[in-house]
Amino acid sequence: MTVVSVEHALAGRIPAGGEVTVRGWVRTRRDSKAGLSFVNVSDGSCFAPIQVVAPAALPNYESEVKHLTAGCSVIATGTLVPSQGQGQAFEIQASAVEVTGWVEDPETYPIQPKAHSLEFLREVAHLRPRTNLFGAVTRIRHCLAQAVHRFFHERGFYWISTPIITTSDAEGAGQMFRVSTLDLANLPRGKDGAVDFSRDFFGKETFLTVSGQLNVEGYCLALSKVYTFGPTFRAENSNTTRHLAEFWMIEPEIAFADLAADADLAEDFLKYLFRAVLDERADDMAFIAERVQKDAVTRLEAFINAPFERIDYSDAIGLLQKAGKKFEFPVEWGLDLQTEHERWLTEEHVGRPVVVMNYPEHIKAFYMRLNDDGRTVAAMDVLAPGIGEIIGGSQREERLDVLDARMAQFGLDPEHYGWYRDLRRYGGVPHAGFGLGFERLVVYVCGLSNIRDAIPYPRAPGNAEF
């Protein structure tokens, strides 16, 4: 027997007329009056299941085949033939259907062949990959992740895994999770009564990282082009549909580069990813377009074909003030842009992706490079129609004296950043980079409205299952 994936069988990569074996889980079973059963079997290798035509002559037809329900696992062997039915190119005329696993109490099996609410599916996250939607999301997520690595590899970037457990709060970006092995029932304390972290695992108070950027800069100033792709954490108690406590982040960093080069890289990068999804996951994207987000495919095509607009922050403020539109949040030079402003810019004003550049220095992080005007920094946000901000980046401050002044302004202790200052003391160069949340990308491509559906095992504050 030749075991084949459903993907290969349906794609015509197996000669028709040959004997094949497929293995997977039953999606549906339909019995015909002619004494046949049509069993749709999915192995997750592609969106579609394959139709297995099981004749009554099978020795276990009455005893087993006619009792198959959604979720049962089977090994089906037979002849691969062009299908007479609609919607599939090939089917299997079965000579054997072996049942490898039954479903205990089919009535209560959570994944019935019907539509489920996303809320319900989050409660059975270990089974939701068996649904059409989460099979598609998982394959698209994989496709995006592969494309991330491939994009950078083809361009000579090296992957760096920066520390997950860290002593540093990269940008004062919200509450952090503490990591500790101290015994909570018996905390060591110093003479002043405070917890003595010198007795903790690393001899200091440690947290889960919020960003690998500062660490990756050290590798950038040796290997020129590097990127991170790893988990980051925010202990924000905002139970919104847009934030995860644990999410994967991508952070490229390039040496001898300014903000313009950074924006160019961001544009090339996003277009490459979306092209990969359209090329490699057409089946899953067709389902997304049919059931989740009508323009899922066309908006990615438009994204790929449109040159990004570049707008100075100060000009963007002027445009917003002259928009003649009532915004909820104020529009004023010096204030950050809100989602409503970003979406007006990219969706209504420009009608394609926009890079807003050079933000006021006091609303951005200490490490961003101060422009010659003294009041803006070389920061950028990439805004996309349908989602708003998708990438944030900047040129980094490479001048030690300016960096020190900025750190003082932000109340940061230069002692703590000794190694980061070294990167400026020893052969510093202009360099730049950006960061984007991987799940936010999945949300955008898959048209999801809740980011918990973009990660394999979703959780919320107060819900720690898994």
Next chain:
Amino acid sequence: MTVVSVEHALAGRIPAGGEVTVRGWVRTRRDSKAGLSFVNVSDGSCFAPIQVVAPAALPNYESEVKHLTAGCSVIATGTLVPSQGQGQAFEIQASAVEVTGWVEDPETYPIQPKAHSLEFLREVAHLRPRTNLFGAVTRIRHCLAQAVHRFFHERGFYWISTPIITTSDAEGAGQMFRVSTLDLANLPRGKDGAVDFSRDFFGKETFLTVSGQLNVEGYCLALSKVYTFGPTFRAENSNTTRHLAEFWMIEPEIAFADLAADADLAEDFLKYLFRAVLDERADDMAFIAERVQKDAVTRLEAFINAPFERIDYSDAIGLLQKAGKKFEFPVEWGLDLQTEHERWLTEEHVGRPVVVMNYPEHIKAFYMRLNDDGRTVAAMDVLAPGIGEIIGGSQREERLDVLDARMAQFGLDPEHYGWYRDLRRYGGVPHAGFGLGFERLVVYVCGLSNIRDAIPYPRAPGNAEF
């Protein structure tokens, strides 16, 4: 000006005679009596630096070029010509050398052009990628990571990111790090005085994951072929050269598969990775062979060309008992194999990689499939000459009644594993997988003796820098 990487310039991918610009960091400078300086510039794109020949006619020759020291950053423009010197195919006859960053106090710059101890370099981890060794290790590490993703992608596996913060201790594998947002100065307590974790971020006591295996099984039983590649954590206070608190793990999981299929996958996988390193990083591997591990290249070649031996654990015990060799640890059926036993088997007895299969059930984890003999489980360890165990795997117990009995035997609460039991209740199938530590692979390929040199930012218990 055409900016090119040093890699492309040296590899002959740029037409000789053209004008090019390279950007990077000075490794060495040598002044000739003829009034020229030879400046070796590295941009980290490959092992070798490129030689920039700077003539005295440069306007900044006396004022700047003759003051260049290791670590200074430069942008050099000139004609790419075949080199007269030894050891490089091409060099640049410079028409301009712009200095973009000086080294503050060159005398104390940590990365001098000489050999440094690995201990010292761990203290300046942000600068050590500028050394020959850590440049090579970083590129090899990248090459291995890319090959991991490519191997699985080409074979239809999907990448799954399993939870980092978890409530579950996958295999009772050593001490875990607690993750919490509770205020240590003011811990919430229940009536019994115990810490009230219901007030913690996720409403339960949570830890950093030690393995993604249990979680990835849920995706395996829907998508058939999946893998994880993400960080895992062990709070072991063993400050050894073989353990990291934070390390990356690779865990493939395949459905409709037994232990034999698992061993075949492990063999194909390792050979694919080592072939990729030999093909893509010949420059770095040549350096490793010259300076770190004499047989670094030949042992990988031997590894690729040798079929793995498969030995039953019980037979391995017999072989060890008849070896006529004095071991430090006892050899007896029922005891685990120690490194000395593993290395004797793979290095002295077989002389190539060995898969030891079917271990006594009481020394392996609860989820491993009980064999028909009732006293062994379908577990395997892959042993390699020069390192010992490099992969551990097993077929998973798919029979719910046997799993429940095993969990009872190990004192595990079935309530806590409700979702894991579901995978057996609903269309369970034989499935198998393995895990390997990514840094351990880097240690092996690069011939390192301390695993802290295989991760970008090394740390030890009591040392939390970064």
